[in-house]
Amino acid sequence: MDETSSPLLEVSGLQKSFPGVLALRGVSLHLQKGEVLALIGENGAGKSTLMKILAGVQPADEGEFLVCGKKVSFRNVNDAMDEGIALIHQELNLCGNLDLAANVFLGREPTKAGLIDESEIRRQTEKFLSQVGLDLPVDTLAGSIPIGKQQLVEIAKALSCNARVLIMDEPTSSLSQKETETLFKVVKNLRSKGISVIYISHRLGEVKELADRVTVFRDGENAGELMQDQIDHDNMVKLMVGRELSEFYDRQVHRPGKPVISLKDLRCPSYPQHPLSLKVSEGEIVGVAGLVGAGRTELLQTIFGVTPALGGSLEISGEVKEIRTPRAAISEGIALAPEDRKQHGLVLPMSVRENSSLPSLQRDASRGWLNENAERAVTQNAVKSMKIKTPNFEQMARFLSGGNQQKIVLGKWLAMSPKLLLLDEPTRGIDVGAKREIYKLMEKLAGEGMAILFVSSEMEEVLGMADRAYVMHEGQISGELSRDQLSEKAIMNLATGNLVAA
Amino acid sequence: MKKNVLGIFILLVAIFVITAVINPKFLNAYNMQNLIKWSSLYAVMSLGVAFVIITGGIDLSIGSVVGLVSVVLSICLKLEGMDPWSAIGITLVLSLGIGLLHGLLITKAKVQPFVVTLCGLLVYRSMGRWLTDNQSIGPMPYEDDAGYKNLEQIQGLDFLFSGKIALGSFNLPTPALFILVLSIAAAVFLRRTIWGRYLFALGNNEEGTRYSGINTDRMKILAYVLCSLFAGIAGILFAFELDSVQPAQTGEFYELYAIAAAVLGGCSLRGGEGSVLGVVIAAAVIRLIYNSINMVGISTHLEFGILGLVILLGVIGDEFLKKAVARKQAAQKT
Numbered sequence: 001m002d003e004t005s006s007p008l009l010e011v012s013g014l015q016k017s018f019p020g021v022l023a024l025r026g027v028s029l030h031l032q033k034g035e036v037l038a039l040i041g042e043n044g045a046g047k048s049t050l051m052k053i054l055a056g057v058q059p060a061d062e063g064e065f066l067v068c069g070k071k072v073s074f075r076n077v078n079d080a081m082d083e084g085i086a087l088i089h090q091e092l093n094l095c096g097n098l099d100l101a102a103n104v105f106l107g108r109e110p111t112k113a114g115l116i117d118e119s120e121i122r123r124q125t126e127k128f129l130s131q132v133g134l135d136l137p138v139d140t141l142a143g144s145i146p147i148g149k150q151q152l153v154e155i156a157k158a159l160s161c162n163a164r165v166l167i168m169d170e171p172t173s174s175l176s177q178k179e180t181e182t183l184f185k186v187v188k189n190l191r192s193k194g195i196s197v198i199y200i201s202h203r204l205g206e207v208k209e210l211a212d213r214v215t216v217f218r219d220g221e222n223a224g225e226l227m228q229d230q231i232d233h234d235n236m237v238k239l240m241v242g243r244e245l246s247e248f249y250d251r252q253v254h255r256p257g258k259p260v261i262s263l264k265d266l267r268c269p270s271y272p273q274h275p276l277s278l279k280v281s282e283g284e285i286v287g288v289a290g291l292v293g294a295g296r297t298e299l300l301q302t303i304f305g306v307t308p309a310l311g312g313s314l315e316i317s318g319e320v321k322e323i324r325t326p327r328a329a330i331s332e333g334i335a336l337a338p339e340d341r342k343q344h345g346l347v348l349p350m351s352v353r354e355n356s357s358l359p360s361l362q363r364d365a366s367r368g369w370l371n372e373n374a375e376r377a378v379t380q381n382a383v384k385s386m387k388i389k390t391p392n393f394e395q396m397a398r399f400l401s402g403g404n405q406q407k408i409v410l411g412k413w414l415a416m417s418p419k420l421l422l423l424d425e426p427t428r429g430i431d432v433g434a435k436r437e438i439y440k441l442m443e444k445l446a447g448e449g450m451a452i453l454f455v456s457s458e459m460e461e462v463l464g465m466a467d468r469a470y471v472m473h474e475g476q477i478s479g480e481l482s483r484d485q486l487s488e489k490a491i492m493n494l495a496t497g498n499l500v501a502a
Numbered sequence: 503m504k505k506n507v508l509g510i511f512i513l514l515v516a517i518f519v520i521t522a523v524i525n526p527k528f529l530n531a532y533n534m535q536n537l538i539k540w541s542s543l544y545a546v547m548s549l550g551v552a553f554v555i556i557t558g559g560i561d562l563s564i565g566s567v568v569g570l571v572s573v574v575l576s577i578c579l580k581l582e583g584m585d586p587w588s589a590i591g592i593t594l595v596l597s598l599g600i601g602l603l604h605g606l607l608i609t610k611a612k613v614q615p616f617v618v619t620l621c622g623l624l625v626y627r628s629m630g631r632w633l634t635d636n637q638s639i640g641p642m643p644y645e646d647d648a649g650y651k652n653l654e655q656i657q658g659l660d661f662l663f664s665g666k667i668a669l670g671s672f673n674l675p676t677p678a679l680f681i682l683v684l685s686i687a688a689a690v691f692l693r694r695t696i697w698g699r700y701l702f703a704l705g706n707n708e709e710g711t712r713y714s715g716i717n718t719d720r721m722k723i724l725a726y727v728l729c730s731l732f733a734g735i736a737g738i739l740f741a742f743e744l745d746s747v748q749p750a751q752t753g754e755f756y757e758l759y760a761i762a763a764a765v766l767g768g769c770s771l772r773g774g775e776g777s778v779l780g781v782v783i784a785a786a787v788i789r790l791i792y793n794s795i796n797m798v799g800i801s802t803h804l805e806f807g808i809l810g811l812v813i814l815l816g817v818i819g820d821e822f823l824k825k826a827v828a829r830k831q832a833a834q835k836t
Contacts, residue, residue, distance in 0.1 A: 019832040306713065330715035338713060347707045349774060358703060358714040361696045368695045399832045412714070 006069035008033045008196055009054075009085070009165055014063030016049055021401035021431070023049040024060075025220045031165065034194045036187065038207040041217035042240055042432065042458070047200050050217070051167050054198070055087035056080030084164030088154050088171060096143025101125040103142045104157045128156040132186050147293075148179030152186060159195075166190070167198045172206060173457070174292040177496040184210060202458060204236050205492060218242055219432050233488070237460060242432070249439060249464030252447070253483075256467070257282030258317070260420050260451035261303070261334075266312035270298035271475025275312055278470055278477065280420065280451040285442060287466030288455045290495045294472040296455040297339050300422045303453075304336040305329040317419070330359060335413035337406065339424035339455070345409040348398040352390050355397050355408050356382040360415045382411025387437060403434025410441065421445065423454035427461065439465060459488050473497045506768040507780045509819060513812075514787050521794040528797045531672055537786075537793050539664075539675035543739055545785035546681055547756055548763035549688050550732025552781045553725040555764050556692075558705045558773025559608065559615040561726065563600070563622030564733045564760050566630070568753030571597055571737025573630040576639040576747050583651030586659045590738060597734025598727055600626070605723030623757070630749040640746040663742035677739050681782065684732070689778040701725060705773030762809070763788050766816045787812070 012028040024046045031037050039047050052058045056074035065072050067083045074080045080087075094103045101121045110117045110124075125138045132152040142150060151171060158166055168187075172180045187197055187210060201207055207214060214226040216239035224239040241248050260282055265275035276299060280286045288296045301307050303314065305323040313320050316332045323329045326336070338344035346355050357364075357375040364374035379393050386407035390400060397405060406426065413421065423442070427435045442465060446452055456462050462469055463486055471479045471494035479494040521528045547564050554561045571593045578589035600622065607618045642660055643650050650656060663680075666673035692698035704711040704718045712718045736756075741747055767784030769776035791812060795805055 304713075325717070326713055327715045327717055336713065343707070344710050344713045347703045347710050347774075349706050350703060354699065354703070358699075358711070358716070361699060362716075365696045368697060370694055370696055370699065396828075396831055 007031060007066075008035075008068060010066040010069075011054070012064050014050065014053065015061045016046075016053060016058070017061060018401075019399045023220050024053075026063075027217065027220065027222050029215060029222075031196050031198060033164075033196055034191050035212050036191055036197045036199055036210055038199045038201060038211035038214045039217065040201065040204070040207060040214060040236060040240060041223070042427075042435070042460075045217040045223075045240075045432075046220040047217055048169060049220075051087060051169055051198070051200065054080065054165075055085055055167055057087065081161050081163075084162055085167065086158035086161060086163035086165070087167045087169070088151065088158060089169065092147065092150050092154055094142040094150055094153060096141065099139045099141055100129065100136065100153055101138040103153060104128060104160050106157075108161070124160065125156070128160045129153070131159055132156045133182065133189075146179070148175045148182065151175070151179075151183065155186065155190075159190075163195070165196045165198065167200075169200045170202065171199070172201065172203060180206070180496075203492070204233050204459070205488065207236065208232065216240055241460065248436065249460075251443060251465065254283040254446055254467065256284040257449060259315075260317060261453075262315045262318075263303070264313045264315070266302065266314055267310040268295065268298050268302040268475075269307045269310055271295050272310050274474075274476040276477055277312075278480075280453050282419075282449045282451055283446050285446050285452045285454065285465055285467050287462040287469035288453065288472060289457075289459075289462045289469055289491045290472035290478075292457060293474075294495065295475040296472050297424055299472070300336060300338075300424050300453070300455060303329070304334060304422060306336075330416060330418075333417075333419035334422065335359075335416060335418035335420070336422040337409045337413065337424065337426060339428065341402075341405055341409050346397045346405060349396055351394045351396060352383070352388065352400070352408060353379045353393040356412045356415070359412055363416075378412075378415045382408065382415060385414065386411040386441070401431070401434075402429040403431055403437075406430055406438065407434070410438070418450065420451045420453065423452065425456060426454055427456075427458070459491065462486070462491065463488065471495050506820060506823065507777055507783065509823060510767060510780055510783045510787065510816065513816065514783055514790065517787065517790050517794055521790075521797050525797040525799075528793070533793070533797075535666070535673055535675055537789060538678050539743070540792075541786040541789040542675065542677035542681040543736060543743065544756075544759055544763060544789055545782045546677075546684060546732055546736040546739065547760040548767070548781050548785040549681075549684060549778065550729040550736070551757070551760040552764045552767070552769050552776050552778070553688075553701065553732075554615070554729045555761070555769040555771060556701050556705045556773060556776045557722050557725045558708070558771075559722065559725065560619065560761070560771070561604070561729045561733075562616065562619040562757050563604070563626060564729070564736075565753040565756035565758075566623045566626035567597060567600055567730055567733040568737040568740055568756055569747075569749065569751075570626040570630045571734045572641070572741035572744070572747040572752055573634055573639065573749050575738060575741050576641045577633060579641045579652075579656055580639060580643075580647065580649040583649060586652055586655045590659070593738060594731065594734055597730045597737070600734075601727035601730030602723065604730065605726035608726065609719035609722050627750075627754075634749045636749050638746050638748050640744070641741045642745050644746050660742050663739050677743070680735070680739065684735070685778050685782050692776075692778060697721065697724065702774055705775070707774075759785075759788060762813050766813050768820065784816075 007030040009031040014024050014027045016024040027050060041047050053060045056077045056079050072083055104125045105121050110120045122138050129136065132155050134149060134152050142153065171183060175183065199210060208231050211231060212228055214231050214236065216223040218240060226235055258281060259279050262279035264277050267275055290296050302309050305325045305328050308324040314323060321332055323332065342348055353375060356379040360378050364371045382388065388404050388407045388411065390404065397408060426438055442452055466486065467483055469481045469486060470477050471491055473495055474497065478497065481490055551561050551564060574596060575589055575593045578584040578592055579586060604618050604622060607613050608615050642656060662676060665676045667676065700716050700721045704721055708718050740752065744752065763785040764781050765771065766787065767781035791809055792805060795802060795808060
């Protein structure tokens, strides 16, 4: 990079805190014109928070913003747009019921005599769609095209606002291999036209292919920077984790015991055409890898009875069981720490106590009367064994950090002493310290003979924690990898439907 | 929660004192007895709807259930000459059935509570009118009415449901005893049993509660059953209080008073919040406002306007209070 030219975008000393957690502790970042900067770091490192601040979605508590050397401040998304900074959301924000042209110009419709100028919108939209290589009629309904194309429409929308900087948050997390390739082509093309891209990704392979420079975040701080010739897998991981991998994932090899759960041709309602078979034994930690949307969460939800199976059989400790509600799953000794812990794992406006005791209330009650002593004991136990940091038991779950919230979810299940623990993205949005504690806990529980099945989109987590892993692709189990076979390449091959395993 | 109840209590006392200062007649025993009686009747319905609102639902059919129950009770007593306790039993079973129907339609057929109970409002009202040919009818003989085979027992019930107990020179209306018993029962249920906890939990986060192994459908059905049961009890009390039931009018709009009292008393229509004491006090506030408007000499045409403004301001104040409490909790360092 040319050090003398004033960067297109430069931020420094950025701080941001949320109740119970300091998300950014004075980070800095700079971006040149026509540069693809990859931003990597584990979940909870502060990447998404920084992106939201850059795009004006959230204000920073402190810090300085320079665009082309000029000081600016963003109060809202429009302020950021005026400076040419646009965020392509992880969850796409198109209105599925409107056509592409209407979506691209939503809120900025050119008018003629007070009415929407349809022909102008169409003409302009065609131009922007062709810039992102989309060859679709502009009156196609946005909801009717696949997600990869929707993403390109989002990019076209950003370009139509004269964006100079595109921020892409995990853009490939739900794309197929082919869609990913198309996206890369578009990004490279935009770069050649002088548009800068900040690219957030967990896929280190993609980062290597695309990035001119990599900035690594860890725990809300800058952890380091890699220039193009330094970008390789090991360097990136070392900066992300802050130590050698083996130290972080402290795993011992367990000899698996008797099978706890075994699925034979189970049909989940999400992908009924693909029967799923797998098994997990006592003391085993089994990972489920795959892309977002591969049906991993749905698999756990079917095992847990949230969306009952349509066919096939499920055996618990060798006996065929019918599980049609979470209640039934719990009585078979299954527990689920869901992916969306705010929606499914916790009752946020309730206290640590009320959350910790929710599943065990009935067991501890006599004739429906609340047993307050048992409730306190369960809470005490959860707070102690999980090291939950809370000022008191009555603190609302909402005001705890993501890590502590996750610990409440785990704590409430440990009170039920499950045989099988299902974990869906167990460390999403959690800081590094809490993450390690959760890994340690998984290790400890497996050591005590619990069977653990966990879904993770974090490659490092699967590689580090799993004794064995299943990989899913579009609703099917595309492969099974033993610990020796586990590698990023093998997982990505299976996850993207490339069935020639490494 | 406690601060919340304190706020509505202060409002009650403030209106009470101001009215008493402006018009000392407000304090006479007859007016007080009336005020207590009507507050109690309203509070019974309000408590019922509070269960449903805590789950995040709504019940618009309460007024029509009150109307239908009082019509059916009157028919049983007058035309059928039924034994009064059996008649009471039938009306209670009828209200339980209505609640169960609501609950099943909402949880199993997945119809929105607003729609289910709006249709209920229409259906029960017209059933009452049809059953009576829209003629007024009462549980007690009115000006030498015919029928009423078991007159003596009916008079006993009349004392139970709308009598007065002399406490020195003060005559305590019996509905006050009903609301006392019902509110204690409701408070114990909500705060001391697991089912009460489940109602609050599912009102806050239904999916999360289900993921914790709770049969949320069954709990929601229970809430609607309780709501209609309370409306049924209110219907019996109103029937004996009014003596003459107008099938087209008795209970009309009562659901709105009940919902207003529940909301003013600290229930959030988003679900997950509410306190029995708050709701009972709020029901009293609503009746008190009516009474005060008369006592102070404000035009009765302004009744609704004043009521609406008080509820609105009360709820806004409550929202501010909650934010302040939340800020305080958030500020506690973890």
